[in-house]
Amino acid sequence: MSFRISTGRTVAVAAAFFCLAGQAQAAPAAAKVALADAPERLDMVPPAGPGVFKMEKKGADRFHLVLAGHKFTSRDDVEKYLAWRAAELTLEQDGRWFSFIEARGRGDAVAVPRRDPAGLRYSFRMEYFRPVWRYRLSGDPAWKSWSPFSGAAFFADGKDAATIADFEASADIALHKDQMDDADPLAFEAGAVSDLLVNQVSPPQ
Amino acid sequence: MRLHKHLWFCALAGLLCGAQPVSAAPWVRGYVVATYEYAFRYGGRAGFTRGSEIEPGVDCPHGSTVHFANEDETRRALARQKWRSRQEIDWITKPPGLGQARAPVLTRFFIWNRAVSYRGYRRGIETYVNPFAAEDPGQPQVVSRIGDGFNLDGKIGTRDFVSPDGEKGIDNALYRAWGCDAPWRGNGNATLDLRANDKMQEGLYTMVIRISGNQDPMNDDNATVEIGYSPDKIVKDARGNVAPDYSYRILEPAEYTRLKARIRNGVVQTEQVAQMHAPRIAWFYDQTGDADFHQGRIRLKIADDGSAAGLLGGYRDWRDLYVENAFAQDGGQQGIREHEDHVALYYALKRNADGMYDPRTRRYQGISTAYRITAMPAYVVDPDKPMDIPLLAGEVDRKAAFEAIRAATIKAVTTRVPQDVPPGTTEAAVPTLERVIVDLPSKDYFLKTLDRPRYPEEKAANDTSNRRAANDGKSLALAGKP
Numbered sequence: 001m002s003f004r005i006s007t008g009r010t011v012a013v014a015a016a017f018f019c020l021a022g023q024a025q026a027a028p029a030a031a032k033v034a035l036a037d038a039p040e041r042l043d044m045v046p047p048a049g050p051g052v053f054k055m056e057k058k059g060a061d062r063f064h065l066v067l068a069g070h071k072f073t074s075r076d077d078v079e080k081y082l083a084w085r086a087a088e089l090t091l092e093q094d095g096r097w098f099s100f101i102e103a104r105g106r107g108d109a110v111a112v113p114r115r116d117p118a119g120l121r122y123s124f125r126m127e128y129f130r131p132v133w134r135y136r137l138s139g140d141p142a143w144k145s146w147s148p149f150s151g152a153a154f155f156a157d158g159k160d161a162a163t164i165a166d167f168e169a170s171a172d173i174a175l176h177k178d179q180m181d182d183a184d185p186l187a188f189e190a191g192a193v194s195d196l197l198v199n200q201v202s203p204p205q
Numbered sequence: 206m207r208l209h210k211h212l213w214f215c216a217l218a219g220l221l222c223g224a225q226p227v228s229a230a231p232w233v234r235g236y237v238v239a240t241y242e243y244a245f246r247y248g249g250r251a252g253f254t255r256g257s258e259i260e261p262g263v264d265c266p267h268g269s270t271v272h273f274a275n276e277d278e279t280r281r282a283l284a285r286q287k288w289r290s291r292q293e294i295d296w297i298t299k300p301p302g303l304g305q306a307r308a309p310v311l312t313r314f315f316i317w318n319r320a321v322s323y324r325g326y327r328r329g330i331e332t333y334v335n336p337f338a339a340e341d342p343g344q345p346q347v348v349s350r351i352g353d354g355f356n357l358d359g360k361i362g363t364r365d366f367v368s369p370d371g372e373k374g375i376d377n378a379l380y381r382a383w384g385c386d387a388p389w390r391g392n393g394n395a396t397l398d399l400r401a402n403d404k405m406q407e408g409l410y411t412m413v414i415r416i417s418g419n420q421d422p423m424n425d426d427n428a429t430v431e432i433g434y435s436p437d438k439i440v441k442d443a444r445g446n447v448a449p450d451y452s453y454r455i456l457e458p459a460e461y462t463r464l465k466a467r468i469r470n471g472v473v474q475t476e477q478v479a480q481m482h483a484p485r486i487a488w489f490y491d492q493t494g495d496a497d498f499h500q501g502r503i504r505l506k507i508a509d510d511g512s513a514a515g516l517l518g519g520y521r522d523w524r525d526l527y528v529e530n531a532f533a534q535d536g537g538q539q540g541i542r543e544h545e546d547h548v549a550l551y552y553a554l555k556r557n558a559d560g561m562y563d564p565r566t567r568r569y570q571g572i573s574t575a576y577r578i579t580a581m582p583a584y585v586v587d588p589d590k591p592m593d594i595p596l597l598a599g600e601v602d603r604k605a606a607f608e609a610i611r612a613a614t615i616k617a618v619t620t621r622v623p624q625d626v627p628p629g630t631t632e633a634a635v636p637t638l639e640r641v642i643v644d645l646p647s648k649d650y651f652l653k654t655l656d657r658p659r660y661p662e663e664k665a666a667n668d669t670s671n672r673r674a675a676n677d678g679k680s681l682a683l684a685g686k687p
Contacts, residue, residue, distance in 0.1 A: 044621070091567060097556075118266035120343030123552040179364055180556050182346070189556045191568055195337040195621050200326055 048203035069204030090190035095175035109151030113185035121182040123192040235585030239447035244353040244575035265385035272546035302646035318537035322633035333536030336551035344549035347384035354575030376573035382553035388543035408438035415585040433461035471507040491607035520560035520571035626658035
């Protein structure tokens, strides 16, 4: 699989993914520039272990982010870390804000958030950062999925966290460099999100 | 041919005569600023309400902000903190036994003040010093396209305003960010505009402008505008208006700038300068100081009666704007009283920032602003000998506390490491709540549950007080008294 980066070079990347948190070996030249600056912002948060955070560039400004772990703590912990990585990625790419692209499917019951240009404006609304999940329970080799848009209760609610053998939370985001569209409920100002979360997050294991 | 030559001569003479100014002698005009406020263009209808909306208009379709305006609004603000229990939210919103308190309105006010001062992602983080650590509560923003100000960046952007007289590219992002904020929105009746102007006219500070040139005061291509602080209090007439024709000294170099200007038909347009220093809006002494505009400029229209009106503009560090607004007293007190939420104002400033880009942090540190002024004619003179801006001795401690909390806040938002509230402020209603809550039956719950700043010297004072009380007790016991 290959993708085109801003320098115009087409780079082949094994398994289509490359990792940012200290796993720069597969990063193309453009990403290396960002990585050189990354420690300044990343040093307040412990680095993620190998394979924990992965991202795939999909188009000019769009990224698919995946956070994987096998020691589940809480939904809040995982989703906040993923949101923080989304914000950091935006800043590393000289972006100012990102929009969250909802992964909705047929039959989803949760209402789509609507623009309200005359209403309140926000720098972010964390309740609308809603990644989709995959998980595997111990003793069961099959992966299952859970969508925040389905209307079903979160898969880990009422479960012993130790029974969750593996999990993945994933999100698609689009980066923007212009003034933020703060009437968009799915818009997140990267600097504000990073500031809010930097003291709260740790990478999952 | 002779006629043609004659006409040509007359035309040339006329042209030469026309190029001469009406008068070509040195001239000076002085002004004392009578009103000074953000150039926010009001779009509502005074006194009109629609449901719970206050004066909805073309600027703010749902009217002015209503943060903390009632129990529902306060409950909404508190419910954002997931660490609060349901009981805590219920009790703060409606303190049990409030009717038995001697001053129920004040008691609830200061309970709310303390509660909303701690809205961070965990307990113990004071919100107004650390606004970045709280979720964004949301802020209504100006949606109309017409706004006052200057084209500061020389560009016409999609989000720029159009001036009332049709000029495009107006940069006044502060208006977009804060123009719906209740205390700054109004048709001459915005509460903080009134308060700030009242304090200025009562002597808190004085701003003066001196314009000079060598041609004609109404048309001069090479004029000079000076703006600065005066140590002389504004003189008012018997009707309470700023009186014309009094003398004011202008001080330099602090809060002072000299700019080149061109005057056309009484409209004074200054050059744009990298930094323009002038007094800033204040309604308490602790807030007073330098506005420090970047890429600043001034436009004034001289009226036939000798008065002047116009705009100052430039980019201001949005962190300064936040601090100046939040800590005049304390963030909770002003927020509840004025129905504004400084966390929302913080985020609105940050996302609307459009100038003073810092390549190191990759963030905009400035926001475009415009300030509206009116001014009365005055004699603006140099002091007999150079002097500094005088200090108000009785307010020095409070000024120091303001500067300390300003430094703590800027450190917090820059480093993203939550900072403590420095001593000397009244943040979180310390110590007012302890005084007003004494006869509330549920006081122990609030004093135990709600976070508040703790100061080392307070502990020392309490220790001393306790020691003294213990010693007094011993003395009384030794004396055989109860």
